[in-house]
Amino acid sequence: MAVLDAKIPDGPLAEKWSKHKFNLKLVNPANKRKYEVIVVGTGLAGASAAASLAELGYNVKAFCFQDSPRRAHSIAAQGGINAAKNYQNDGDSVHRLFYDTIKGGDYRAREANVYRLAEVSVNIIDQCVAQGVPFAREYGGLLSNRSFGGAQVSRTFYAKGQTGQQLLLGAYSALSRQIASGKVKMYNRTEMLDVVVVDGKARGIVTRNLVTGKIESHSAHAVLLCTGGYGNVFFLSTNAMGSNVTAAWRAHKKGALFANPCFTQIHPTCIPVHGDSQSKLTLMSESLRNDGRVWVPKAIGDKRKPEDIPDADRDYYLERKYPSFGNLSPRDISSRAAKEVCDEGRGVGSTGKAVYLDFRDAIKRDGRNAIEQRYGNLFDMYQQITGQNPYETPMMIYPAVHYTMGGLWVDYNLMTTIPGLYALGEANFSDHGANRLGASALMQGLADGYFVIPYTLGDYLASNKFEAVNSDHSEFKKAESETLATIQKLLSIKGNKTVDQYHKELGLIMWDYCGMARSAEGLALAKERIRTLKEDFWKNVNVIGANEELNQTLEKACRVADFIELGELMVDDALDRKESCGGHFRVEYQTEDSEAKRDDANYCYVSAWEFKGANQPSQLHKENLVFENVKLSQRSYK
Amino acid sequence: MRKLNLTLKVWRQKDDKGKGKFETYKLNNVSEESSFLEMMDILNEDLATKKIDPVAFDHDCREGICGTCSMVINGKPHGPLQTTTCQLHMRSFSDGDTITVEPFRAGAFPVLKDLVVDRSAFDRIIQAGGYVSVNTGVSVDANEIPIPKDIADEAMDSATCIGCGACVAACKNASAMLFVSAKVSQFTLLPQGQPERHRRVQKMVAQMDEEGFGACTNTGACSAVCPKEISLTNIARLNREYLTAKVTAQEV
Numbered sequence: 001m002a003v004l005d006a007k008i009p010d011g012p013l014a015e016k017w018s019k020h021k022f023n024l025k026l027v028n029p030a031n032k033r034k035y036e037v038i039v040v041g042t043g044l045a046g047a048s049a050a051a052s053l054a055e056l057g058y059n060v061k062a063f064c065f066q067d068s069p070r071r072a073h074s075i076a077a078q079g080g081i082n083a084a085k086n087y088q089n090d091g092d093s094v095h096r097l098f099y100d101t102i103k104g105g106d107y108r109a110r111e112a113n114v115y116r117l118a119e120v121s122v123n124i125i126d127q128c129v130a131q132g133v134p135f136a137r138e139y140g141g142l143l144s145n146r147s148f149g150g151a152q153v154s155r156t157f158y159a160k161g162q163t164g165q166q167l168l169l170g171a172y173s174a175l176s177r178q179i180a181s182g183k184v185k186m187y188n189r190t191e192m193l194d195v196v197v198v199d200g201k202a203r204g205i206v207t208r209n210l211v212t213g214k215i216e217s218h219s220a221h222a223v224l225l226c227t228g229g230y231g232n233v234f235f236l237s238t239n240a241m242g243s244n245v246t247a248a249w250r251a252h253k254k255g256a257l258f259a260n261p262c263f264t265q266i267h268p269t270c271i272p273v274h275g276d277s278q279s280k281l282t283l284m285s286e287s288l289r290n291d292g293r294v295w296v297p298k299a300i301g302d303k304r305k306p307e308d309i310p311d312a313d314r315d316y317y318l319e320r321k322y323p324s325f326g327n328l329s330p331r332d333i334s335s336r337a338a339k340e341v342c343d344e345g346r347g348v349g350s351t352g353k354a355v356y357l358d359f360r361d362a363i364k365r366d367g368r369n370a371i372e373q374r375y376g377n378l379f380d381m382y383q384q385i386t387g388q389n390p391y392e393t394p395m396m397i398y399p400a401v402h403y404t405m406g407g408l409w410v411d412y413n414l415m416t417t418i419p420g421l422y423a424l425g426e427a428n429f430s431d432h433g434a435n436r437l438g439a440s441a442l443m444q445g446l447a448d449g450y451f452v453i454p455y456t457l458g459d460y461l462a463s464n465k466f467e468a469v470n471s472d473h474s475e476f477k478k479a480e481s482e483t484l485a486t487i488q489k490l491l492s493i494k495g496n497k498t499v500d501q502y503h504k505e506l507g508l509i510m511w512d513y514c515g516m517a518r519s520a521e522g523l524a525l526a527k528e529r530i531r532t533l534k535e536d537f538w539k540n541v542n543v544i545g546a547n548e549e550l551n552q553t554l555e556k557a558c559r560v561a562d563f564i565e566l567g568e569l570m571v572d573d574a575l576d577r578k579e580s581c582g583g584h585f586r587v588e589y590q591t592e593d594s595e596a597k598r599d600d601a602n603y604c605y606v607s608a609w610e611f612k613g614a615n616q617p618s619q620l621h622k623e624n625l626v627f628e629n630v631k632l633s634q635r636s637y638k
Numbered sequence: 639m640r641k642l643n644l645t646l647k648v649w650r651q652k653d654d655k656g657k658g659k660f661e662t663y664k665l666n667n668v669s670e671e672s673s674f675l676e677m678m679d680i681l682n683e684d685l686a687t688k689k690i691d692p693v694a695f696d697h698d699c700r701e702g703i704c705g706t707c708s709m710v711i712n713g714k715p716h717g718p719l720q721t722t723t724c725q726l727h728m729r730s731f732s733d734g735d736t737i738t739v740e741p742f743r744a745g746a747f748p749v750l751k752d753l754v755v756d757r758s759a760f761d762r763i764i765q766a767g768g769y770v771s772v773n774t775g776v777s778v779d780a781n782e783i784p785i786p787k788d789i790a791d792e793a794m795d796s797a798t799c800i801g802c803g804a805c806v807a808a809c810k811n812a813s814a815m816l817f818v819s820a821k822v823s824q825f826t827l828l829p830q831g832q833p834e835r836h837r838r839v840q841k842m843v844a845q846m847d848e849e850g851f852g853a854c855t856n857t858g859a860c861s862a863v864c865p866k867e868i869s870l871t872n873i874a875r876l877n878r879e880y881l882t883a884k885v886t887a888q889e890v
Contacts (some may be wrong), residue, residue: 052774067696068761070801071704087781123777130776131769132830134794141784159794165703166797173769180765188758211750240698274671279679280700381702384725385673450774498686500679544691549653550751552694553686 004257004608004623007411008112013629014094017116020412021455025462032057035461036220038205040192040247042069042175044168044442045425046226048449051174054183056454061218062175062184065191065210065242065555070172073228073240074445077164078285078378079148080156081442083121088145092153094118099630101440104150104330105405105433106582106598107632108260108606110625112412113430120451121443125157127450131170135159148438149286150330150637156439161285161378167442171449191555192247194479195223195254195421202421203469206479208487210555213548215480215487217471221461222420224453225251226445229404229426231264233563233570234515235507237401238270238283244559245566248408248427256416257608257621259409259429261566262574265436265583266516267402268294268334271385272354281400282385284357285378286438289327291362291371292395294318294334296355300345306356306394317341325637332435332583332596333637335399339516340594342398349396358394399516403441405432405583406573409608409623413456414448417608420460424448429606434582487547490557495540499556502537503563506530510567514574519587523575527568534564569609569618576620579603591634600632640670642728645736646681648693654750660738674717674726675700675707678739695753700724702865705800708807709753710740715804715863722802722865742807746814746850757803759849760817766845767838768821770830783829796823798866805860805868811852816860818846819876820868826879836887839879 009020027035035058039050042064050062064072086092097118102109125143129135135157136144145154159166178184187207194206196217204219230245231237252258269284295316297309317337319326329337338355341347348354363371368391372379379390386396408416408423410430415422425445432440513519513526537560545551580589580596581603589597606623643666651658665684668677675697682692698706702725711717717726731737739753747755785793797820805816822839825831831838854873861870 048774055773066698066704067706067757068801070761070764071698071706073699073704075704076699076701085780123775125780126778127772127774127776129780129783130772130778130830132793132825132828134790134797134824134828135780136794137785137787137790139787141786141790142781160798162703162798165800166794169797173764174772174774176761176765177769177771179761186761188761238701240704241700242698275669277669277672277676277680279673279676282701381725384702384719384721385727387727387729454774498683500683542686542689544686544689550694550754553692 004409004621005411006110006623007413008110009412013111013115016112017119024455024459027458027462029057033059035059036061037457038218038220038223039063039226040205040224041072041226041228041427042172043072043074043226043228043425044171044445045427045449046072046224047168047171047175048446049224049226049424049453050184051171051178052450052454053457054178054181060178060184061187061220063187063190063192063207065189067189069175069186069188070169072168073243074168074442075165076240077442078161078283079287080146080158080163080439081124081167082148082155082439083125083157083443084118084155085122085125087143088154090153092155096153097121097155100151101431101437102433102630103635104437105435106596106635107433107600107604107627107630108581108625109431109433111627111629116452117431117444117447120447123451124443124446128167128170131173133159133166133170146287147290147328149289149328149334150437158287161287161375164442167446171446193250193483193558195251195418196475196479197254197418198469198473198475199467201419201464204471204476206476206483208483211550213546213551215484217476217480219469219471219473219476221466222422222457224422224424225408225427226424226449227427229407230563230566231401231404233506233567234401234510235503236273236278236281236511238267238281241280244562246559246562248423249562249566251408251416251418251421253611254418255611256418256421257409257610258406258569259606259608260406260573261570261609262514262577262584263405263434263582264401265331265403265405266335266399268331268338268399269357269397270400270402271382272349272351272396272398282381283400283402284382284395284397286331288357288375288378291374292327292357292359293361294327294355294357296341296346296348306348306358315341315346322637329637330435330437335516336585338399354396354398356394357397359390360394363391403436405429405434405436409606413459414452415456415460422453422457424453434584487554487558490541490543490554490561491547493539493541493543495542497540498542499553499560502533502541503556503560505533506560506564506567509533510570514571517585517587518574520575523571527571530564530568530571537561537564572618573607573609576607577603640729640733642668642670642731642733642735644668644731647736647738649740650693650752651749652751654748658749668728670727670729672728673700673724674711674728675724677728693753694751697724703800705802708742708755708802710742710807712738715742715807716865720863720865720867742803744806744812746812747803747806759851760801760803760814762849763814763818763842763845764821767834767841770825771834785829789827793824793827796820796827796868796872799868800866802865804863804865806851808859808863809852810857810859811855813854813860814846814849814851815854815873815876816864816868818842819872822879823872823875826875835879836883839876839883843880
């Protein structure tokens with residue numbers, strides 16, 4: 001395995017991307033139509049990449065497991081998208097967005113990537129407005145902004161609490177236009193189950209048609225994985241039920257390194273867990289923290305109704321501990337603070353695992369109408385789910401798994417360690433370090449798809465010679481038969497435990513030992529238990545039905561098998577990183593006031609793991625992070 | 639917390655060719671806090687334990703925004719409340735209830751298995767013209783064209799459609815007018831949609847007809863079940879746009 005080369009361009013930070021764009025080779029318009037590109041996933045990254053590449057003239061094949069590309073999970077993002085437009089004249093700039101993102105990520109992201117992200121953020125807003133995305137506006141007709149955690153400027157653009165929906169529908173409409181033009185061939189209800197590497201280059205994928213069960217091969221000159229994050233390894237998360245790691249994991253097993261798998265984001269404002277038949281957790285947008293105040297009773301066991309508890313007996317703990325950022329402290333910090341007060345026994349609700357998010361003061365100050373304007377749909381959703389009215393009684397919230405900063409390792413060009421295989425959006429690891437700031441995921445997905453890959457992919461295609469390879473090639477046949485063999489194995493076990501039972505067990509192990517607080521002892525135990533679970537899964541799982549049909553149990557089984565393997569790697573990664581940073585909190589490494597304590601001398605690197613074969617320990621490669629433009633410091637939001 | 643004992647009558651159909659029928663299942667001790675889909679999960683776990691093929695149903699985000707879930711519950715798309723099936727909770731039901739669960743029914747939405755239907759006709763309608771033809775790389779500043787707040791808000795209300803298809807399932811003619819009109823309205827209202835205004839409405843309506851959706855007779859059943867409360871005003875606007883395009887613009 002070669003040394004990891006991030007291919008970061010030389011020169012001053014602010015000039016790297018422009019210089020790099022000029023140095024990248026181009027494919028002339030007539031030649032573009034000779035190339036085929038596969039895009040897996042149609043969320044913000046996938047849909048924007050597929051549309052943009054087709055507009056340039058490439059032949060694109062796009063795949064999604066959902067029944068329509070419009071349903072990818074980006075659709076559920078609520079709060080907004082950051083851009084350094086400085087429309088509010090409040091001191092924002094590309095450099096400030098870059099700085100906030102690097103600091104927010106607890107100095108575990110690459111400077112050059114993050115700077116580029118901040119740089120293209122402004123183009124994203126222009127593009128989306130041109131597509132007819134109905135962002136919120138002021139009475140003067142200009143775009144409106146709000147604030148998000150980890151920032152002291154208002155740079156978040158939004159469309160009610162449905163920003164992800166509107167941005168995705170924008171990208172989906174661009175994609176639809178290209179499907180109509182014939183430049184994109186769209187495969188709905190099709191799941192990627194393997195990547196095919198021929199002579200060291202990614203040359204295609206193997207898929208399963210989720211309606212007929214047919215295993216098929218698709219060849220191309222490059223493959224883009226835009227397949228999202230792996231939060232569902234925890235079973236309960238805010239991810240959609242179908243979100244999975246399978247595409248990324250199969251690529252990992254074919255040689256793509258997996259970076260920082262233990263960096264997961266626990267979002268502070270979700271609706272608390274109600275019981276053991278719960279299937280998923282629902283996020284309440286972080287934008288609510290613009291007006292809502294987070295608190296718990298000062299005294300343990302204060303069972304009064306929240307409305308009856310006077311201010312003197314309330315602990316607004318975020319405002320107390322972090323006066324300058326208060327309720328808008330970053331996600332990792334707010335989540336840990338919530339866990340802390342609940343661990344002290346001051347949590348509320350029937351399980352004691354919840355804190356209040358209270359709009360009383362905002363309603364008093366701005367009136368109920370103003371609050372309804374801003375958050376009406378979120379309040380309705382809360383009431384729908386919990387049966388309580390948040391205009392009258394505070395919301396109850398608790399942290400839940402939301403996003404995964406880790407993902408496939410990519411270089412500055414978004415290429416994984418397999419030539420010709422790219423990872424975009426949440427599927428890669430590159431921009432958020434150890435903690436993602438609110439409203440930055442949408443920004444990154446669209447930056448990668450609209451404004452990065454159209455440049456970097458051309459360079460790869462123009463710089464390489466390609467043998468003619470089609471899906472009859474022996475490597476495709478081999479991958480097909482291996483895929484089918486795994487499926488047949490799953491179907492033939494006919495054990496006595498359901499797939500969901502395994503998934504729930506795995507989720508509990510991950511949440512208890514590799515969740516908000518981690519320790520060497522707990523992680524060792526988790527590793528042991530995941531191994532046992534894996535063994536049991538392959539002996540005792542019951543997958544009903546056949547391959548040649550619409551079989552949702554089989555779909556789940558394939559995904560859970562991969563989650564179990566990923567879980568073990570996450571634990572290995574968390575064990576290796578003997579420091580606390582961002583969302584990764586090792587209880588052994590904390591400051592006197594219980595904040596994450598980084599160890600820059602020893603851990604200022606990206607962990608990139610290499611798969612070495614089934615049941616073999618993975619090998620760790622390190623990409624050292626070099627900071628030339630920001631000074632590493634203890635992150636402070638006080 | 640209330641626990642419910644339920645009788646479920648669920649549509650079972652092996653594939654798109656098979657002839658379906660209702661099967662009856664008993665389900666006990668369902669928490670009222672559970673969502674309707676969590677109740678279906680419990681049923682499926684129960685069936686799986688008995689080695690019976692679980693009920694196939696579409697679902698994904700379970701937050702009411704992806705538009706994947708698609709059941710007809712007691713004769714009404716998405717059930718008794720005006721919301722998505724995934725946002726319906728068992729507290730809306732009583733102990734001892736019999737609940738009938740069917741797929742969305744429409745010629746243009748063929749059943750693939752059990753409660754799963756094929757809604758790709760909606761995708762093809764969008765492909766026919768539901769976009770603004772701009773390539774990536776626009777360099778016009780986002781604030782270059784001011785859009786009055788009320789117009790932007792109205793466009794957003796139309797754009798909020800999640801494409802679930804409940805409007806079609808509720809309509810006695812299986813018309814897709816509410817879906818099509820929401821998209822046409824969004825772009826008709828915004829300045830960015832103007833250049834293709836006439837072409838878009840004609841193309842999308844033609845595709846809607848080709849897919850086999852029925853005609854609109856203004857009963858408003860669509861809007862009454864729409865989980866995003868897309869209003870009938872959109873259909874009025876579509877009719878006006880279509881007529882204007884036919885009268886004033888060139889045939890496309």
